[in-house]
Amino acid sequence: MMVLYHLCDRALHLLTIPFKLRLVLVKELVLDNCRSNEGKIEGLTDEFEELEFLSTINVGLTTVAHLPKLKKLKKLELSDNRISGGLEVLADKCPNLTHLNLSGNKIKDLSTIEPLKELGSLKSLDLFNCEVTNLNEYRDNVFKLLPQLTYLDGYDKDDKEAPDSDAEVYAEGLDDEEEDEDDEEEYDEDAPPGDEDDEEGEDDEEENEEEEEEDLSGEEEEEEDLNDKEVYDEDDEEEERGQKRKREQDEEGEDDEDD
Numbered sequence: 001m002m003v004l005y006h007l008c009d010r011a012l013h014l015l016t017i018p019f020k021l022r023l024v025l026v027k028e029l030v031l032d033n034c035r036s037n038e039g040k041i042e043g044l045t046d047e048f049e050e051l052e053f054l055s056t057i058n059v060g061l062t063t064v065a066h067l068p069k070l071k072k073l074k075k076l077e078l079s080d081n082r083i084s085g086g087l088e089v090l091a092d093k094c095p096n097l098t099h100l101n102l103s104g105n106k107i108k109d110l111s112t113i114e115p116l117k118e119l120g121s122l123k124s125l126d127l128f129n130c131e132v133t134n135l136n137e138y139r140d141n142v143f144k145l146l147p148q149l150t151y152l153d154g155y156d157k158d159d160k161e162a163p164d165s166d167a168e169v170y171a172e173g174l175d176d177e178e179e180d181e182d183d184e185e186e187y188d189e190d191a192p193p194g195d196e197d198d199e200e201g202e203d204d205e206e207e208n209e210e211e212e213e214e215d216l217s218g219e220e221e222e223e224e225d226l227n228d229k230e231v232y233d234e235d236d237e238e239e240e241r242g243q244k245r246k247r248e249q250d251e252e253g254e255d256d257e258d259d
Contacts, residue, residue, distance in 0.1 A: 025050060032057040032077075040066045056081070067093050079103040079126070084112070091118035103128035110135070110145055117146050124151040124162060 027050055031041065039062040046068040054070065055077035062082045073094045084106040090097065097119050107113065107130040116122060125146065127133055133153070135141070142152050151162040 027051060028053040030055040031059060034059050036060045039063055044068060046070065053077075064093075065089050069093050071095060073097060075099040077101045078105065079128075081105055083107070087113060088115035088118075091115065095119070096121050098122060099124040101126040102130065105130055107132050110141060113142070114145060117148070120148055122146065122148055125149055126153055128153055 026048055029051060032055055036059045051070050051073055053075045054073060057077050058080040063086045065086050074096060076094060076097055079101045098121050103126045109132055139152055143149060143157055150156055154162050
């Protein structure tokens with residue numbers, strides 16, 4: 001079970017996470033555009049021991065020294081803050097990071113990101129809009145400094161674009177939905193036999209009703225045919241009577257001529 005809390009774009013000057021949100025089940029926490037208290041996020045503690053994704057975009061952070069120990073954290077969004085150093089603490093606080101976004105911070109040289117080599121699982125690093133990206137041979141030097149990296153600023157060493165993380169999340173969501181559907185189907189298969197018998201009984205009733213309707217329609221057609229036949233017989237009788245009267249009149253005329 002995954003729990004996601006999204007508190008971005010709230011008009012807060014002081015961010016304090018309510019105690020009720022400190023749940024062991026929370027795996028994703030988004031605090032974008034909130035305001036930290038002197039670079040600290042009050043209430044963000046190591047009680048979030050299952051946290052895998054943390055986003056603190058544009059919250060006014062100047063350091064990551066106050067982050068709690070989040071051993072299961074894999075993705076950390078720190079873009080558009082004022083961080084200029086102190087990244088060495090991440091290896092201790094978030095040892096299993098795979099994605100780190102430092103775009104839009106005050107990182108000016110390679111020595112600032114050198115401590116990230118202690119993050120052995122780090123695969124993706126973003127430094128967009130940081131001054132360090134203006135250095136000569138910036139990309140080559142970063143890949144040499146951090147050999148564990150696969151993607152830098154969204155591209156690998158061969159300038160191949162990284163997969164869309166949003167698409168990955170969407171695909172995961174589809175997989176979850178398919179699993180739910182499979183569970184529902186299994187539940188239906190395990191339903192008590194009585195339910196199946198009821199369904200079969202309903203099907204039989206529907207078939208009987210259809211047969212009765214067909215019988216009624218057949219009887220109506222037979223009645224119509226009989227009525228048509230009676231009308232036809234009456235017409236024939238009337239025609240015969242007319243012909244008989246005509247013959248009688250003709251015979252009377254012949255008798256008058258003989259007289």
